[in-house]
Amino acid sequence: MPSRIVAKKLEKRFGHIHAVRGIDLEVPAGQVLGFLGPNGAGKSTTMRMITGFLEPTSGSVELEGINLADDPIAAKRTFGYLPEGAPAYPDMTVEEFLGFIAHARGFRGADAKSRVERAIGRVNLQGVRKQAFETLSKGYKRRTGLAQALLHDPGILILDEPTDGLDPNQKFEVRELIKELGGDRAVVLSTHILEEVEAVCTRAIVINKGQIVFDGTPSEMEGRAPREVTKNRMDHVFRMITTGDVAAQAGGRR
Amino acid sequence: MSAPALTSTQRITTVFRREFRSYFQTPLAAVFLVIFLFLAGLFTFNIGGFFDRGQADLRPFFQFNPWLYVFLVPAVSMRLWAEERRTGTIELIMTLPFGVADLVIGKFLAAWAFTTLALTLTFPLWITVSWLGNPDHGTIFVAYLASALLAGAFLAVGSFLSALTKNQVIAFVLCAVACFVLLLAGFPAVIDFLRAAQAPSGFIEGLASTSALTHYESMMRGVIDLRDVLYFLLVIAAFLAINIFAIDWKKSD
Numbered sequence: 214m215p216s217r218i219v220a221k222k223l224e225k226r227f228g229h230i231h232a233v234r235g236i237d238l239e240v241p242a243g244q245v246l247g248f249l250g251p252n253g254a255g256k257s258t259t260m261r262m263i264t265g266f267l268e269p270t271s272g273s274v275e276l277e278g279i280n281l282a283d284d285p286i287a288a289k290r291t292f293g294y295l296p297e298g299a300p301a302y303p304d305m306t307v308e309e310f311l312g313f314i315a316h317a318r319g320f321r322g323a324d325a326k327s328r329v330e331r332a333i334g335r336v337n338l339q340g341v342r343k344q345a346f347e348t349l350s351k352g353y354k355r356r357t358g359l360a361q362a363l364l365h366d367p368g369i370l371i372l373d374e375p376t377d378g379l380d381p382n383q384k385f386e387v388r389e390l391i392k393e394l395g396g397d398r399a400v401v402l403s404t405h406i407l408e409e410v411e412a413v414c415t416r417a418i419v420i421n422k423g424q425i426v427f428d429g430t431p432s433e434m435e436g437r438a439p440r441e442v443t444k445n446r447m448d449h450v451f452r453m454i455t456t457g458d459v460a461a462q463a464g465g466r467r
Numbered sequence: 468m469s470a471p472a473l474t475s476t477q478r479i480t481t482v483f484r485r486e487f488r489s490y491f492q493t494p495l496a497a498v499f500l501v502i503f504l505f506l507a508g509l510f511t512f513n514i515g516g517f518f519d520r521g522q523a524d525l526r527p528f529f530q531f532n533p534w535l536y537v538f539l540v541p542a543v544s545m546r547l548w549a550e551e552r553r554t555g556t557i558e559l560i561m562t563l564p565f566g567v568a569d570l571v572i573g574k575f576l577a578a579w580a581f582t583t584l585a586l587t588l589t590f591p592l593w594i595t596v597s598w599l600g601n602p603d604h605g606t607i608f609v610a611y612l613a614s615a616l617l618a619g620a621f622l623a624v625g626s627f628l629s630a631l632t633k634n635q636v637i638a639f640v641l642c643a644v645a646c647f648v649l650l651l652a653g654f655p656a657v658i659d660f661l662r663a664a665q666a667p668s669g670f671i672e673g674l675a676s677t678s679a680l681t682h683y684e685s686m687m688r689g690v691i692d693l694r695d696v697l698y699f700l701l702v703i704a705a706f707l708a709i710n711i712f713a714i715d716w717k718k719s720d
Contacts, residue, residue, distance in 0.1 A: 264562040268715075289564040290472065296562070300555030302485075304492040316481045317563045319471045361559075 215278065216241045217291075217369050217399035218263060223272035225258050225423075232258045234423035235272075242368065245395035247414035247431070248403040251455050255423040256403045257297050260373050263401070264294045276369060290318070292369035299358030303347035307338055307357050310346060311364060318365040332360040336390065351378035359387065363394070370394060372402040376409060388413045407447035411435070421455045478565050482573025483580075486547075490581050499542060503585045506535055511592060523600025528592055529610045529687045533650050533680060536621050541642035543582060544625025545635045547574050548714070552633035561714075571710045575626050575703075582618040586611065606689030613686030616699035620679055621646045623706035630713040646679075653678025 216239040225233040233255040240246050250256050261267040263274050265281050265288065274281040274288075281288040301310050311332055315325035333342055336356040341349055346357060355378055362370060375391065376384045392413050394400060404410065410417050411431045419427035419434075427434060427450075437453065438446035473481070490496040507528060511517050515527020551557040560570060596602045625642035632638050651657055653675045661671050675681050679702070682695040 261558070266558050266561050286564045286566055287472070289562060294559075294562045296555065296558040298555055300559050302489065302556055303554060304489065309488075313481070313485045314563070316484070317478075317560075317565065319473050319477075319564075 217277055218401065219275040220259075220263055221273050223259060223262055223274070224270045225255070225262060225267065226270045232423055233262070233269075236420070236423075236425055238263075238418070238425075240369075240399040240401060242397055242399050243395065244416055245391060245400040245402070245414045247410035247417045248401055248420070249405075249407070249410065249417060249427075249451065250403075250420040254420045254455070256420060257373055259420070260294075260371055260401070260403060264292065264371055265289055266296075290365075291367060292371055293362030293365065293367040294370075295355075295358045295362045295372040295375055297373040299355045301346045301354070301357055301361070304345055306343050306345055307333070307349070307353075307360075308342045310357065311360055314361045314364050320365070328364055332364045335363060336360045337386070352380060352383045355379055356383070356387075359390075368398055370398055370400045370402075372400070374404060375402055376404065376406065384409075407445075407451060411447060419451065419454055426454045473564070475566070475569060478569040479573040479576070482560075482565065482570055483577045486574050486577035487580055490543075490577075495542075495546075496581070499539065499581075500585050500588065503535065503539055504588060506539075507531075507589050507592070510535065523596050523602040525592055525596055525602070525607050525610065526687070528589070529614060532614045533617060533683055536618055537646045537650065538643050540582065540618055540621040540646060541625050541639045543578050544622050544642055545629055545638035547578060547626045548630040549633050549635045549638045553635075567711050567714050571626070571707055571714065575623060575707055575710075578622045578626065579615075579619050582622065583615050586614055586618065603689060609689045609691055610687045612691075613683050613695070616686075616696065617679055617683050620649075620699050620702040620706075623703040623710070624649070627706045627710040627713055630710055631717060649678060650680045651678070653680035653682075653684075 218238065218240040220236060220238040223233055223236040223238075224231075236255075236259055238259075248256050248260070258267065262269045262272075263276075263281075265274070265285050268282075276288045277291040279288040279291065302313075305313070308329065311329040312325060315328045318328075320328050333339060336359050338353065338356055338360055341353050344353075346354065349357065355375065359372070359375060362372065370391075372391070376387050379387060388409065391400060391402065395413070395415070402414070414431055417427065417429065417431050417434050418425055427437075431447070434450050435446045437450045439449075442449045490499075510531035511525070511528040515531060517527050520527070548557070551560065561567070593602075593607055596607075597604075621642070624645050625638070628641040628645065629635075629638040631641075658671055658675055661674070662668075679699075682698045685692060686695050
């Protein structure tokens with residue numbers, strides 16, 4: 214089965230800052246990929262290049278076999294994206310906002326309505342559907358962002374910190390949802406919470422200073438920790454491979 | 468993946484509808500319409516001397532329109548892109564299946580439709596003047612058209628400037644200054660000053676012909692000259708084109 218996301222040699226420079234230095238990535242259907250790394254490592258920049266918000270300085274992105282640079286509009290139909298901070302129009306109600314997204318995704322009339330209903334049901338937004346986005350709590354804002362990304366039932370989901378700002382119950386719900394969605398989709402999510410990777414991801418990638426420094430399953434990542442470490446083994450490995458001096462002993466692939 | 472692909476027109480319509488509705492979701496629409504209509508009336512009746520002139524036309528109204536637009540159009544255009552940048556929704560709409568041109572054109576048309584709505588709401592003036600006398604309806608219609616075109620040109624300028632910043636105040640001031648300069652180049656006082664300064668007449672004429680005021684006033688007299696209409700359409704097209712580049716260039720900020 215071909216990979217749904219294929220990114221080749223992605224590079225991004227902002228002036229003299231070399232934010233992303235040659236990232237290769239393939240994500241097939243059924244995979245939930247956790248994207249890890251310290252702040253400023255290039256996670257969001259990479260996701261923004263994959264979703265076509267930022268143009269890579271060099272390299273290419275293919276989504277469901279469609280080259281993003283050649284046919285951006287067709288490529289953008291293949292995925293749902295939750296940008297960092299889950300932005301939405303502050304004055305629109307949840308329902309109006311999702312209605313706009315349905316329209317933008319090509320649904321009309323009853324079709325659009327049923328899509329909005331399904332998205333609202335999926336992330337439990339029933340109680341706030343008539344509320345303006347700016348009046349929502351952080352958790353509901355995040356869920357509205359998720360609803361928006363899921364609305365057209367895409368084969369690819371790209372979620373930038375989907376559980377940020379959620380309380381433990383909401384985190385649990387969203388993780389369950391992501392696990393369920395991962396079944397037949399390619400999911401990429403970024404997070405700072407390593408237990409989340411263990412809980413939902415089938416693959417973990419750590420990037421540091423714009424490069425991939427670990428690529429493997431969460432249990433492989435945990436296995437990197439020395440035997441004497443018994444608690445928070447993932448955190449230990451994360452520190453090992455993202456702080457320069459112990460990178461060598463961590464034995465990352467690059 | 469069952470979502471049907473949209474044509475360019477459908478994409479623009481989708482952007483247009485959201486943008487146009489957004490004016491009415493905030494007090495902006497009400498504030499703008501009230502102030503526009505109030506000032507239009509004030510300029511026409513008090514300052515323009517509508518009654519004293521004893522003529523059945525809307526000249527005082529149209530004469531003040533450009534100066535009204537200098538600070539009212541930026542109030543509409545300033546938010547077009549600066550707001551998307553501030554709230555972060557720019558990342559959302561740019562990753563939806565829209566082209567940058569769809570977004571720029573859809574947003575611009577929504578803003579233009581809104582100012583045209585405000586202009587249309589001045590129709591009681593037309594009724595008043597028809598009731599009081601026997602105006603040349605053709606002239607009034609062409610003057611309305613000129614006014615709409617002028618607002619469109621200002622909006623295109625403002626939309627471009629709004630794309631350069633996430634600060635709406637900056638977008639407002641830049642647009643007001645740009646519109647003012649665009650008018651001033653054809654203002655009699657400026658032209659007289661340049662003549663007195665013995666500037667080459669070719670330069671003066673060239674400058675005056677780039678001014679929105681020159682083209683507006685010639686249409687205001689009721690004459691549809693293709694060159695005047697073309698001028699406004701060209702200004703709109705040119706600024707929308709650089710708007711598209713500005714979005715691509717500045718979106719990562």
